[in-house]
């Protein structure tokens with residue numbers, strides 16, 4: 001029999017993500033899907049920069065099966081003194097995440113919470129890395145938060161109800177050097193999300209864009225714009241040290257992308 005835990009430890013960190021065979025399952029809990037993989041791929045692609053960032057606190061909101069927080073803990077396992085925290089509104093998701101973490105031999109504090117309610121004071125200005133794959137599917141508003149598996153996808157008008165609640169609190173929990181990765185689909189109007197975040201003082205870029213048969217996914221990355229000049233500069237430099245045209249024009253670029261409809 002294969003010992004997947006040992007095989008994982010042999011992989012170089014830049015290829016380490018949770019092994020799907022070791023991810024726990026529950027009927028009420030979202031199974032890792034294209035959006036989960038896109039988020040982990042975005043984090044893996046940024047791993048060298050994440051190591052340089054050396055986050056003290058990494059937080060995943062809406063951890064579901066635990067696939068993302070476990071992958072994050074594995075890919076950053078070389079870092080000392082990094083604490084991993086995960087929350088989910090669903091008790092079953094919290095239990096499932098704990099099993100997934102245990103199966104991969106990594107640790108995180110996992111709590112039942114509506115976003116970060118109950119730990120918001122503790123986390124104020126302290127989160128260096130925040131990741132969220134939210135319930136983003138447009139539905140009637142009264143389907144949001146009804147519990148069961150629907151909580152994993154029901155997002156209300158434009159799929160934005162839970163996303164917008166998160167945008168309200170990002171500024172208060174993210175540290176000055178903090179980064180925020182958010183999964184969105186075209187229906188969420190990602191360009192508008194970037195504009196909202198821009199007004200709060202955050203720059204943005206598309207970390208990953210993927211089109212599946214069902215949806216057009218974007219993983220957006222946000223960070224505090226050090227100065228207003230940075231966004232007006234003709235040569236902006238991203239936290240990864242690379243000059244980025246996208247960074248300047250992302251809201252505009254996204255509004256064009258999301259209004260594109262293949263015939």
Ligand SMILES: C[S@@+](CC[C@H](N)C(=O)[O-])C[C@H]1O[C@@H](n2cnc3c(N)ncnc32)[C@H](O)[C@@H]1O
Nearest residue numbers: 030036062063064088089090114115133151152
């Ligand atoms: C699309 S699933 C993502 C699960 C997992 N992170 C992944 O990528 O596979 C969204 C998750 O957010 C959780 N969720 C929904 N509303 C929430 C809220 N207000 N606070 C915390 N978690 C929430 C759901 O229970 C679900 O587990």
